[in-house]
Amino acid sequence: MGIVAHVDAGKTSLTERLLYAAGVIDRVGRVDDGNTQTDSMDLERKRGITIRSAVVSFELGDLTVNLIDTPGHSDFIAEVERALSVLDGAVLVISAVEGVQVQTRLLMRTLTRLRIPTCLFVNKIDRVGARYDELLADIARLLTPAAVPMGSVSDLGTRGAVFGPFGLPRKALGELLAERNDGFLARYLDDGLSADDYAAELRRQVAAAQVHPVYFGSAMTGVGIADLIGGIRSWLPRATALPSEALQARVFKVERASAGQKVASARVFAGSLSARAYVDVHPAAGPSYQARPTAVELFERGSRRTVERAEAGQIVALRGLKDIRIGDQLGVPAPGAGRLFAPPTLETVVGARDRVKLFQALTQLAEQDPLIRVRKADDITVSLYGEVQKEVIASLLESEYGLAVSFSETTPIHIERLAGVGAAHREMGAPDNLWAAGVGFRVSPVAEGIDYRLEVELGGLPRAFHTAIEETVRQTLHQGLYGWEIPNCRIDLTHTAYSSVGTSAADFRRLVPLVLMQAIAFAGTTVLEPLNHFELDIPPDSVSRVLSLLADSRGLVTTTTLDQDRAHLEGTIPAATTHPFEAHLPGQTHGEGILTPTFTTYHPVPGTPPARSRTDGNPLNQKQYLLHLNQA
The missing domain is CATH 3.30.70.240 (Alpha-Beta Plaits)
Known part of the structure; x- marks a missing residue:
């Protein structure tokens, strides 16, 4: 389950209250005091906001809940994306005072589009200015007309505010459910429905993300929390996959332990995952490979413990996977597990006295957040969603790496699109070919994604050489004619040549950028x-x-x-x-x-196309490219 909301709506406070109700903690932490369980970064405690998703597991009766507390600030939407990718259900928190805010609308649209079962929790009913009828009208107008209040509030806006739950057989709920089920409508009109019938239909429509129960309360005082817990237990669907099925898991978070090794958090959707047993890893981009986790740690009752085996429905921390990345899938890949939000469209130049240390530090941070792409050309740049991320990056670099940094003005990230079809090839042994390899490409525009195809026989070249060619093709497309990425392109490999004695994979890695960029130049880009x-x-x-x-x-x-x-x-x-x-x-x-x-x-772009400084030595200028290779 995920808790999502606009910043300051009370997500982390609600998490604390749920942990307290489950007996995991013996006192409720306060965001303002910086002593909550899930905000562990110094900047999170200092600013009172969540920046990185945190996982905590606890029991609500016979129900095990793996809860993910996500950021609320729009600059950290990438963290929310990772949480949404592994959820069975969600609680969207809304402030009774501030109401429906910008990020609330974006999150609700995404939850609806992904059909994630969602309960709404209106927090802060004990605060001056809290609203009920007006807020429900805003929810219906701005979020969803399928929101159904599960109770009323007395003494609204005072310390004595109380939430009183409704009984299920009531007219407003019956009409809402009947709108979405003709069979239920017929029985509703005949007045032939019991409380159990209402509950069963509400449970079905919530699970289908057609209807969203709305609870009111206060995470600070605990009012309404028991009713929300009852709603979570009653309406949100439980995981049903079995350990006997094929392994299916997804990595949604990567961080580094104190010794520097990677720790990957993953949701096990189906099957089981054992320590020291090889699993298939399917990266978001690139070829699949096998790896073996050295340790599996299970999230349990507010902490983690080492286990030999994790099963379907659990969230684990995996150690020993040195090449693991956020978004990688383990076992059998799930179809359609793509990106939920757009990549960042802004970037900024980062400056520090020690550029080598800065680049190494930013590269490690990018492993934890793959949407923060790092580039090293004349300057070192990172991609961003917004200005607040600068403060987060600066804080992390100072606290974890001892680096004081400065930032330039934020600028947009452009892309390039092929204007037509282009082709080029170089024969092995040709005067302008310095390597013991030959290769040819044809490039053409496509609507979306990188479509890499072979027009040569797969067996006509050692597999290691094919891997080197494809990996270098994808890397070369990060910089088009003007230095911007070409994210949508079809590439046909039309020609290969090699010597069984003298050719190495490095020959192809050096030759491919020259030939591919020549084909792109013939096609042209916008x-x-x-x-x-x-x-x-x-x-x-x-x-x-x-x-x-x-x-x-x-x-x-x-x-x-x-x-x-x-x-x-x-x-x-x-x-x-x-x-x-x-x-x-x-x-x-x-x-x-x-x-x-x-x-x-x-x-x-209207007018003169903007150019970006290159990091690849410019393969369109062979002399400059060779100098770049020698320096590298």
């Missing part, structure tokens, strides 16, 4: 910039000012809805101008504007 879709709620009297600001930001409005209290605009805006627009929005809307940007696509 530079694209990231484009965000936005939803914007503003006061009606600020529409003209905001439209002018959008025009200056190269924004395009596609939908406008006006009523007496608000104006709702939707459209697109380049990622490059999104943050400046957001910074100026409060001044144009009396501080009431709410912007929800989400990455949607890429589109061609």
